[in-house]
Each structure stands twice: as structure tokens, then as C-alpha cells.
Amino acid sequence: MxxxxxxxxxxxxxxxxxxxxxxxxxxxxxxxxxxxxxxxxxxxxxxxxxxxxxxxxxxxxxxxxxxxxxxxxxxxxxxxxxxxxxxxxxxxxxxxxxxxxxxxxAPDTGNMEVLAKYGTEAQKARWLGPLLKGEIRSAFAMTEPAVASSDATNIRTAIRRDGDAWVVTGHKWWISGAGDPRCKVFVVLGKTNPDHPNPYRQQSVVLVPSDAPGVRVVRPLTVFGYDDAPAGHCEVIFDQVRVPLDHMVLGEGRGFEVMQGRLGPGRLHHCMRAVGLAERAMELTLDRLTLRTAFGRKLAENPVVQHQIAHCRMDVDQARLLVHAAAAKMDRVGPKACKREIAVAKIRVPNLVLKVIDTCIQMHGAAGLGPDLPLAPMYAAARTLRLADGPDDVHTSQLGRDEIRQHAKKSKL
The missing domain is CATH 1.10.540.10 (Acyl-CoA dehydrogenase/oxidase, N-terminal domain)
Structure with a gap:
């Protein structure tokens, strides 16, 4: 539209x-x-x-x-x-x-925004400039296999100071972009002060060059068999990796601030692209329905198929309107003030898109599962979004808490 x-x-x-x-x-x-x-x-x-x-x-x-x-x-x-x-x-x-x-x-757009908003002039010169020119790529290293990373206070990767360097030690996975030979920098979230009384001031973000000694990409991980080469989603080890003190972003203990500044708009960008994914799936399906004949008539003439297409159209339009509402409010008040709208889009849009693609696969029959059409990788991409940048359940719980809190405030309960 x-x-x-x-x-x-x-x-x-x-x-x-x-x-x-x-x-x-x-x-x-x-x-x-x-x-x-x-x-x-x-x-x-x-x-x-x-x-x-x-x-x-x-x-x-x-x-x-x-x-x-x-x-x-x-x-x-x-x-x-x-x-x-x-x-x-x-x-x-x-x-x-x-x-x-x-x-x-992704993840370059979010990483570029981090560098542009919070980076020093030296950090911008070394990494932001080449990223803006498309000469290099980057990765955002947050998720870990040993803990429930949906609660980022669980993160175990250690960032400790040793003289004139930060030493990074940790185990990350599902690190998008890490497999790309053009990936030159990791934006890494870890703990600099695990004993800080405020759990949201324990974390910091450092920039780790991909060729630093101790950085090891273990393997690319697959989503339903798709590896998203050449960027991939990788398991990565940081083994006593030393980086200069000036590689920290914004300051010690401000990792949550950096992370939230990065993830808010990024969540909505994923949803924006997902709407296009669903629209493309519908286009492929409508082409097929007008050409295929089953039981003596075109598939498009079958009332059941017509109902399915109608529901797909309503789902795509609903997803689009949620994205547009969040984007328009972001223009008016900024990302921090429209976290509710971003959360609603992040929860609903991937689910709606996934439902549409699943219906489109079904209407293609066995062809929808195979390698000759993009529907199967589309499904994998959409399913990933229900976990990427925070799972549905976490966003739903937070949204519910916020609604209750706002009601209590209005009602003075």
C-alpha cells in the first residue's frame, strides 16, 4: 500500500x-x-x-x-x-x-545507530565511516547459551579491567553477521561490575575487533536448516580478548542504556520488513491460485480458498497498520516514548506474518515446502522474529505490567 x-x-x-x-x-x-x-x-x-x-x-x-x-x-x-x-x-x-x-x-543498522549516537570520534572514524560506506559489516553479541538471555541481567560474559585494557571473556551464540568475512567489529554486551546493587548498572558495551586474539567463531547455527550465509547466526567464543580502554561505548555500567537505544528502533525495522515478506508470499500465492486447477475448477474459484485469502489480506493489513502507528508516533515523540506501540508491533506482527506465510505454504501444496520457491525460508525468517530482540512472552509480560501500572496511576489505586 x-x-x-x-x-x-x-x-x-x-x-x-x-x-x-x-x-x-x-x-x-x-x-x-x-x-x-x-x-x-x-x-x-x-x-x-x-x-x-x-x-x-x-x-x-x-x-x-x-x-x-x-x-x-x-x-x-x-x-x-x-x-x-x-x-x-x-x-x-x-x-x-x-x-x-x-x-x-540488520545488525549493521542498529550498530551504526549505536556508533552514531554514543560513539567517540575515534570509534566513528574506525568503524562507523566504513559501515556507512558498506565496506565492512558488524555483529551484535548479546545472547548466550548458558543463560536465559531474554533477561539481560543474566548475561555472564565478563568485561574486566586489566591495566590499560578491557579483557572480555564469554560464550555467545545466535550472533547475526559473525560469519561474514566482512565482519570487522563485534558490539559486545557483558558485565563490568556484577556486584553493583543496581542490576541495570552491571553491564557495559565494548567494541571488539573481529580479528582480535581470542575471538573464535565456532560455527554457524541454522534455523530450520537455513544458515543465512554469508552472514550467518553464529556461536562465538571470546577467550581473554584484550581491547583498549577507549573501546568502551558511552561509559562503564551504561550497557543497558546503549542496548535499549539500539533495540527499540531495530525491533520496529524488523516488523517493517516482515510486512513486505508477507505481501510477497501473498503475491506468489495469488499467482498460483489463478493458474492451478483442482477438482474441475480454478483454485481461485474455491470459496474456502477465497476465505483464506481474505483472512491473509486482513492479517497483512493489520500488521502494516500496527507498524505504521508505531513509526508515526516515533516521529512525534521519539522511540523511548512509544515503547508501548513498538512492543505491540513486535508481539503481533511476526505472529500475523507467520500465519500468512503458513497459509500460503498450505495453498501451494508440497511445492510450498521445497527449494524452488522462497516460502520455506520466508517462514524460517518470520519464525525467528518471534525470538529475535526479545521473545514474545517477555514483551507481552512487560506490556501487561505497563498497562496495569498505568491504570493504577490513573485510578490512584
Whole structure:
């Protein structure tokens, strides 16, 4: 849906991006799979199609679209969060290629925002500049296998000071981007003061170069068999990794502040792209329904199928409206003041999208499960979002507590 009153600049970008996704990214998806399937070196080289598309996106002016003018000057597109939601939906239609082609893919967008908001000039020069140019990639290292990382106060990775260095020791997993040969820096959450009386001041964030001694990528992990090469979601060991003191972000004990500043907008960006994922699944399904015949009539003529399509349309539109409501409020009051709307979108949108893709798979029959269509990896991507950046259950509990607290405050109970 693009019939919104947006700025002429955003409209031009949206039309340009829609054409780029349809004419360049989606047709290139088979080529990406072919290049990734060349032997056992999926995480050692970058498919040339990615770099080709990045060059084309830059030439079209479709670069760093997520960056707003008020915070980043002329580095990005300078559009609103609401306008970016429309663009991100289009990128979500080719989830493997379009976001990275436009330098708008996770985890880099969130890490760039961390560096832009909280980084020192030296940190920005070393990592933010190359990230903005698309020359390197990055990873965000928070989740750990030994603890319930949905409660970040559980994090066990230790960051201790030793003279003129921080020493990082810990075991992380599901670290997106860590397998990419272009990954040059990890944004690592760990504990600098586990005995601090405030559990939210125990954590800090440090920047760890990927080639630092003691950093070891153990293996890429798969989601329903998909490894998301070349970036991957990896298990990583930090074994007595020494980094200079000036590699800490914002300050000791301020890890939660950095983390929340990063994850709020990032959660909504995931939802923006997920809407495009569902819309693409519906397009594929509608094409099939108008062509396939079963039991003497087109599938599209079957009343049961018509009802399923109607419910899919309502689910996609509901997901889109939740995203748009959160993005529009973020434009008015900032991400911190619209955490309720972001939480509602984060809980509902992945579930709605997952439901739509599952229905689309069902209406494709066995073909929906196979490698010739993108529906199975779409399902894996959508299912991941129910856990990424915090599981549904945690966000739902927090949302419920906030609602009760607000009611008590109004009622003076």
C-alpha cells in the first residue's frame, strides 16, 4: 500500500526502490543461491551479486535509507520513520538481497545507530565511516547459551579491567553477521561490575575487533536448516580478548542504556520488513491460485480458498497498520516514548506474518515446502522474529505490567 500523503522526496525514493526490488533484487535471488551453493565455502567469500546490487543501489541513491536527517545530517535519506516503514516493506519483499543492497540490513543498522549516537570520534572514524560506506559489516553479541538471555541481567560474559585494557571473556551464540568475512567489529554486551546493587548498572558495551586474539567463531547455527550465509547466526567464543580502554561505548555500567537505544528502533525495522515478506508470499500465492486447477475448477474459484485469502489480506493489513502507528508516533515523540506501540508491533506482527506465510505454504501444496520457491525460508525468517530482540512472552509480560501500572496511576489505586 503506497497511497499515503508523504513528502515528494519520500515518494520518489519509494517509486525508485520498488522498481529496484522488482527489476533487480527479486530476479537476482536464484543467482544468489547459485553462488552460495558453490562448494563448502559459504562463509569464506561474499557472493558477487551482493556487491553488484550495492553498486546499483548507490547509483540510484538508495543508500542508508534508515538514517534520519535530524540525527545524521546528509549521511542518509533524511526521511521520517513513517516514510522509512514504506521503504522497508519493499525491501522486505526480497529479504535476502534488498536490505543489504541498500545498506539497511540488520545488525549493521542498529550498530551504526549505536556508533552514531554514543560513539567517540575515534570509534566513528574506525568503524562507523566504513559501515556507512558498506565496506565492512558488524555483529551484535548479546545472547548466550548458558543463560536465559531474554533477561539481560543474566548475561555472564565478563568485561574486566586489566591495566590499560578491557579483557572480555564469554560464550555467545545466535550472533547475526559473525560469519561474514566482512565482519570487522563485534558490539559486545557483558558485565563490568556484577556486584553493583543496581542490576541495570552491571553491564557495559565494548567494541571488539573481529580479528582480535581470542575471538573464535565456532560455527554457524541454522534455523530450520537455513544458515543465512554469508552472514550467518553464529556461536562465538571470546577467550581473554584484550581491547583498549577507549573501546568502551558511552561509559562503564551504561550497557543497558546503549542496548535499549539500539533495540527499540531495530525491533520496529524488523516488523517493517516482515510486512513486505508477507505481501510477497501473498503475491506468489495469488499467482498460483489463478493458474492451478483442482477438482474441475480454478483454485481461485474455491470459496474456502477465497476465505483464506481474505483472512491473509486482513492479517497483512493489520500488521502494516500496527507498524505504521508505531513509526508515526516515533516521529512525534521519539522511540523511548512509544515503547508501548513498538512492543505491540513486535508481539503481533511476526505472529500475523507467520500465519500468512503458513497459509500460503498450505495453498501451494508440497511445492510450498521445497527449494524452488522462497516460502520455506520466508517462514524460517518470520519464525525467528518471534525470538529475535526479545521473545514474545517477555514483551507481552512487560506490556501487561505497563498497562496495569498505568491504570493504577490513573485510578490512584
Amino acid at each position: 503506497t497511497d499515503y500523503d508523504i513528502s515528494p522526496k519520500a515518494r520518489k525514493l519509494l517509486d525508485n526502490l520498488t522498481d529496484f526490488v522488482n527489476s533487480e533484487c527479486i530476479p537476482a535471488e536464484p543467482k544468489l543461491e547459485h553462488q552460495l551453493n558453490q562448494g563448502a565455502h559459504r562463509f569464506e567469500t561474499v557472493p558477487s551479486i551482493l556487491e553488484d546490487l550495492k553498486a546499483k543501489a548507490k547509483k540510484r541513491g538508495l543508500w542508508n535509507l534508515f538514517l534520519g536527517a535530524e540525527e545524521y545530517g546528509n549521511l542518509g535519506a533524511g526521511i521520517t520513520n513513517f516514510e522509512y516503514a514504506l521503504l522497508a516493506e519493499q525491501m522486505g519483499r526480497s529479504i535476502q538481497l534488498a536490505p543489504e543492497a541498500c545498506n539497511c540490513s
